[in-house]
Amino acid sequence: MSAPLTIDAEEHAMLVALRHDLHAHPELGFEEERTAEIVAQKLTEAGISVDRGLGKIGVVGTLTVGNGTGRIALRADMDALAMPETGNPPYKSTQDGKMHACGHDGHTTMLLGAARHLAATRNFSGTVHFIFQPAEEGRGGAKAMIDDGFYDKFPVDRVYGLHNMPGLDPDEMAVVSGPQLASSDSWEVTFTGVGTHGAKPHLGRDPITAAGQFLAAIHAIVARVVDPLQPAVVSACALEAGDFKALNVIPNTARVAGTARAYTPGVRDQLEAEIGTVAHGIAAAFGVTASYSFTRRIPPVVNDAETTARALSAAQTALGNGNIRTEFPPSTAGDDFAFFSQDVPGCYVWLGNGPAVDGALHHNTGYDFNDAAIAPGMAFWTRLVEVELPA
Helix, strand or coil: CCCCCCCCHHHHHHHHHHHHHHHHCCCCCCCCHHHHHHHHHHHHHCCCEEEEEECCCEEEEEEEECCCCCEEEEEEECCCECCCCCCCCCCCCCCCCCECCCCHHHHHHHHHHHHHHHHHHCCCCEEEEEEEECCCCCCCHHHHHHHCCHHHHCCCCEEEEEEEECCCCCCCEECCCEEEECCEEEEEEEEECECEECCCHHHCECHHHHHHHHHHHCHHHHHHHCCCCCCEEEEEEEEEECCCCCCCEECCEEEEEEEEEECCHHHHHHHHHHHHHHHHHHHHHHCCEEEEEEEEEECCEEECHHHHHHHHHHHHHHHCHHHEECCCCCECCCCCHHHHHCCCCEEEEEEECCCCCCCCCCCCCCCCCCHHHHHHHHHHHHHHHHHHCCC
């Protein structure tokens, strides 16, 4: 499909080359110094005001045109993941154990391209802030930017985020009101008993058996405690007990940890309470003790209805009604865009990345962002600004 937005061929080639360069030089959360420097340079070249340092290494570009009073913010993430790249594109990661396995190189490129295009065309009236956020992948970049005073320095009426989605075509978008991504929280339980000889279990109190019963029981929380019409996930993802070099020793402790996901505050509260109830109940039944912690990391992303309607109008204008989905299942993944959209009305949209095959899934070692999505992504961002801040 031809590009849905008129983009200078030289500019488009520059953006594709930039995306490849970012892919070849991935940087983890709060380490995106090279990426931030490139973003700041490209914004400055376009005449866009640049602020740096929020959230340690975040970049905010600000463009004001005309005398409109509207103010919006558009957000892209910059960080990569700590994992090896097994694919072999010509621009393969040059950093061992680091790769752009979630497409943030593409997100950065699309928003940067749209910012430069808007600075050149100036077909709007108002103020737009372009957020280039560090550390989305679990290191707290959005919260760090907000804690550093993002909304004090850059007050806005609405905020928008975009993420690529394998399985949709590169010129296809999903724009849906309501829950989009789940809360992402961590929990940990340590069972403490009395260690003893493996041949004499009756002389001790076995924390491993308690942990085993706990692992089986927590799956009943979602199946039998949470309302079946409310999606939720409780997963154990780490287990630590004993010593494989001492297989005749029942240890003193067994440690279990994992993740919990929900789309509503009520279910989030319920998961926190129920995991603890199960842990302490099983500990009591087995004559051991349980210490329990639940760490709230990222709230759910829930799209505001009015803000979503604005994004939908922009998407339809940019890509055509036939390429826009208004029904799309929410993801149980998390995104700290939630910290931006819990303070002001927000909307988080999905842009296609092509077929979800041959390693194209997020966080897969063979993943690569689809360059065919750059122009559609730029088109959406551009039209959104023009719809939100009409000239």
